[in-house]
Amino acid sequence: MSEISTSIRKDISLYCSSCGATFIPDMRLLACNMCQEPLLVKYQEISTSPHMEIPVDSCDVLVSLGEGNTPVVKMDQLRKRLSCGEVFGKLEFMNPTGSFKDRGTAMMISVAKGFNIASLVEDSSGNAGSSVAAYCTKADITAHIFVPSSAPKPKLDQISVYGAITHKIEGTREMVTDAASNFVEEKGYVYGAHKLSPYFLEGTKTFAYEIARHNSGEMPDHLIMPVGNGSLYIGAWLGFKELIFKGVISKIPKMHVVQAEAVKPLVNQFEGNDNKDPVGTTVAGGISVSSPPRSKLIGEILVETGGHAAAVDDEDILEWQKILAQENGIYCEPTSSSAFAGLDYFIRNGVITKKESVLVAVTGFGLKDNLYI
Numbered sequence: 001m002s003e004i005s006t007s008i009r010k011d012i013s014l015y016c017s018s019c020g021a022t023f024i025p026d027m028r029l030l031a032c033n034m035c036q037e038p039l040l041v042k043y044q045e046i047s048t049s050p051h052m053e054i055p056v057d058s059c060d061v062l063v064s065l066g067e068g069n070t071p072v073v074k075m076d077q078l079r080k081r082l083s084c085g086e087v088f089g090k091l092e093f094m095n096p097t098g099s100f101k102d103r104g105t106a107m108m109i110s111v112a113k114g115f116n117i118a119s120l121v122e123d124s125s126g127n128a129g130s131s132v133a134a135y136c137t138k139a140d141i142t143a144h145i146f147v148p149s150s151a152p153k154p155k156l157d158q159i160s161v162y163g164a165i166t167h168k169i170e171g172t173r174e175m176v177t178d179a180a181s182n183f184v185e186e187k188g189y190v191y192g193a194h195k196l197s198p199y200f201l202e203g204t205k206t207f208a209y210e211i212a213r214h215n216s217g218e219m220p221d222h223l224i225m226p227v228g229n230g231s232l233y234i235g236a237w238l239g240f241k242e243l244i245f246k247g248v249i250s251k252i253p254k255m256h257v258v259q260a261e262a263v264k265p266l267v268n269q270f271e272g273n274d275n276k277d278p279v280g281t282t283v284a285g286g287i288s289v290s291s292p293p294r295s296k297l298i299g300e301i302l303v304e305t306g307g308h309a310a311a312v313d314d315e316d317i318l319e320w321q322k323i324l325a326q327e328n329g330i331y332c333e334p335t336s337s338s339a340f341a342g343l344d345y346f347i348r349n350g351v352i353t354k355k356e357s358v359l360v361a362v363t364g365f366g367l368k369d370n371l372y373i
């Protein structure tokens with residue numbers, strides 16, 4: 001293991017949420033060597049100040065492109081359509097590369113810089129790839145991005161325009177991950193996988209801090225997001241836990257998971273359904289993840305916060321993409337509109353009652369994807 005760099009906070013370790021083992025921070029260590037569970041960052045001391053804990057020494061060393069502080073809009077047309085309580089959309093597509101990923105990437109690349117990493121490998125359905133490509137350019141790190149050759153052209157263009165080396169892989173999303181892992185082994189580069197990196201989750205915590213700040217500590221009753229690997233879902237939960245510890249908030253919203261009908265491992269897990277059917281294809285490419293490495297933790301968060309997991313089909317996802325654009329002026333990609341199809345489902349099924357407030361993460365911009373509607 002490499003020495004802890006000067007700009008990495010000295011009181012952090014990595015820990016396994018499954019068996020509790022702890023490890024010295026390292027960019028190459030992504031899973032517990034006892035039980036293979038991906039790791040989380042642990043701070044020896046969490047201050048009681050309302051500021052977010054970060055794994056680097058100070059904000060001065062952050063590699064930033066101005067991510068975060070995304071707007072929250074009140075969605076009154078939607079409220080009328082669904083005859084429900086207040087609905088807010090947090091416009092994550094206003095991040096620098098057009099998706100929420102920038103929150104996590106900023107932190108992951110800041111840590112990579114702290115470890116003097118020269119080359120980084122990522123695999124992605126497109127958004128994490130373009131985000132890593134942009135932040136690596138800013139940090140002067142060479143980015144190798146593995147993507148399915150079927151990824152939407154705007155995402156592929158975005159990755160290459162930032163100057164990253166794109167590796168287009170024919171085949172399933174899993175084959176892309178395998179190709180990236182083989183390349184890492186062959187070249188000895190660092191695998192900066194957003195789905196495994198503990199530092200990425202430290203960045204997505206900002207989502208929770210902003211919700212708390214926006215509402216002066218008042219939490220919405222429900223939080224809904226599209227979930228594949230859970231990098232926003234878990235990071236938001238970590239942020240809420242930290243805010244509870246610091247005494248800034250007193251409750252965590254019910255954190256709901258939305259997946260596509262064709263690829264729904266987390267919904268199957270939530271329903272106790274041991275479904276081993278082959279996965280299908282979906283227009284929601286960002287959540288087309290057949291075996292999320294942190295599924296155990298996601299299941300625990302669902303139970304702890306009282307959240308539900310629901311699957312929605314492509315027809316509903318595209319219908320909601322249209323409704324958002326044509327009734328609310330919000331153009332998001334299908335992966336993101338799936339969360340609104342989920343909201344509709346949760347209201348119809350009584351998971352969300354008509355008096356409760358909801359915040360939906362609008363995770364990625366419409367122009368990044370193909371238009372199917």
Ligand SMILES: Cc1ncc(COP(=O)(O)O)c(C=O)c1O
Binds near residue numbers: 231232285286
């Ligand atoms: C627009 C968008 N929303 C949601 C997600 C899901 O993120 P995660 O896989 O971290 O749960 C992704 C992932 O690529 C995405 O691109």
Ligand SMILES: [Zn+2]
Binds near residue numbers: 021
């Ligand atoms: Zn473990």
